[in-house]
Amino acid sequence: MELKDVVLILVGCLTGFINTVAGGGSVIILPVLILYFGLPPTLANGTNRIGIFIQTIFSAWGFKSKGISPFVFGFWKSTLVGVIALIGAIIGSKIALEIPDALFTKILSVVMVGVLILTLIKPKPPQLIKNDPKLAYILTLITFFFIGVYGGFIQAGTGLLLILALSVLNNLSLVQSNALKTIIVFIFTIGTISVFAIDDQINYKYGLLLGIGNAIGGWTASRWSVKKGDKAIQIFMVVAVLLMAIKLWVF
Numbered sequence: 001m002e003l004k005d006v007v008l009i010l011v012g013c014l015t016g017f018i019n020t021v022a023g024g025g026s027v028i029i030l031p032v033l034i035l036y037f038g039l040p041p042t043l044a045n046g047t048n049r050i051g052i053f054i055q056t057i058f059s060a061w062g063f064k065s066k067g068i069s070p071f072v073f074g075f076w077k078s079t080l081v082g083v084i085a086l087i088g089a090i091i092g093s094k095i096a097l098e099i100p101d102a103l104f105t106k107i108l109s110v111v112m113v114g115v116l117i118l119t120l121i122k123p124k125p126p127q128l129i130k131n132d133p134k135l136a137y138i139l140t141l142i143t144f145f146f147i148g149v150y151g152g153f154i155q156a157g158t159g160l161l162l163i164l165a166l167s168v169l170n171n172l173s174l175v176q177s178n179a180l181k182t183i184i185v186f187i188f189t190i191g192t193i194s195v196f197a198i199d200d201q202i203n204y205k206y207g208l209l210l211g212i213g214n215a216i217g218g219w220t221a222s223r224w225s226v227k228k229g230d231k232a233i234q235i236f237m238v239v240a241v242l243l244m245a246i247k248l249w250v251f
Contacts, residue, residue: 013213015214046193050202054212056186065223085147092148136170140170162184166181
């Protein structure tokens with residue numbers, strides 16, 4: 001095993017942990033794949049999906065082992081949310097394949113800053129939504145379609161958006177949001193992998209190595225106290241992501 005392979009597994013552990021605890025790990029792994037491993041942006045985007053897919057399996061398993069069901073809304077309602085996100089993700093993936101790589105890097109650098117802002121803001125659910133669970137669920141389906149489009153397009157920061165939507169619209173705890181997030185991401189990643197694979201935009205070796213690290217990080221994070229890790233991860237991401245955003249912008 002080469003040094004780069006070890007580096008990729010270790011980075012995968014870190015990003016798998018971040019993805020599971022809060023979300024946003026892809027804003028780290030995408031620049032690493034592009035700048036350190038030399039993958040074109042679209043190929044890096046597709047390769048990252050393999051690691052994410054493997055991670056969600058182990059994250060959900062970890063949550064389940066601690067007595068937290070990923071199917072917060074019940075099996076069918078939770079699955080439907082994931083399917084709606086899947087439809088959006090397929091559309092987003094097709095958009096990602098059509099734009100030039102140079103434009104993709106610019107968009108990614110801007111998205112990184114936006115993700116940081118969303119990470120630091122903690123919006124409260126409107127009272128009307130809090131008092132009407134059916135309305136909250138309908139709005140969740142609509143919102144998750146568009147998050148799916150975004151996730152299929154870039155992936156970076158999708159977990160954060162999912163957590164924000166679940167907590168704002170459904171008043172779920174961070175732990176519940178994270179658990180449900182793993183199922184939703186698992187479902188829509190099937191679609192994104194299919195789209196990128198058909199266009200031959202996946203490096204399977206790097207994807208599987210990344211998946212090993214993501215699995216370890218996801219399993220560990222899902223069993224670890226979420227609240228204890230939030231603040232430290234946010235501080236780390238503010239520094240790391242801003243630096244990478246600047247580097248990508250001038251790349």
